[in-house]
Amino acid sequence: MADARDTVRLSLRLLTxxxxxxxxxDALFRARFDSxxxxxxxxSALDRHGALTLGEVSQYLLVSNGNVTQLRTRLNEDGLIETEADKSDRRIQRVRLTKRGESVFKQMAKAHAARxxxxxxxxxxxxKQALTRLLDGAKSSIRRKLTKGAAP
Known part of the structure; x- marks a missing residue:
């Protein structure tokens, strides 16, 4: 069993x-993109997955539906996303990037990567590759535990 101090130290290092x-x-996005x-x-979720329902966006971002709704409103007002009816069920609404949204996202992603x-x-x-591999393993392990309903 891992020493509890090592586990806490690892957790704190990851968080920090x-x-x-x-x-x-975030400071970069505020200064360069007013975002x-x-x-x-x-x-990013829309860029990776295409048109999504707000519930799907919420699941990908691990945030509440209320947070996603507020974000959607502002992104829509800024012309970065648009809402469309689902092709198979017109009652379901999906959001997707507009052409402007795609362009702005690409600029932000490039600035993000550089920073x-x-x-x-x-x-x-x-x-960097080793760290990515280790973090992918940690993320997968955590998701498996959470999916199985393991106690925190």
Missing amino acids: TSRLIEREV TIARFDFL VDSLLGELTQTD
Whole structure:
């Protein structure tokens, strides 16, 4: 069994690293795009998966439906997304990127990658690939535990 101190230390390192990156990327998005990391995440989900229901967006982003609804309203007002009826069931509404949304997302993604590259500049490409592989394994393990209903 892992030493509890090591487990807590690992958890805190993951949280701190994530928060540092998130803070810097959010500041970049606010300054360059008058946007936020939450809006970027929403656009990213649509870029990866295409047209989605708000419930699907909520699941991908791990946030409440209320948060997604607020984001949708603002992104729609900014002309970055649009709502369309589902092709198989007209009662279901899906959101998707507009052409403008695709363009803005690509610019944001490029700026995001450049900023994170600069933040992680002291890591080699091999280190980054190894870290990605380890984090993918950790994420998969956590998702399996949560899916099985394991106690926290």
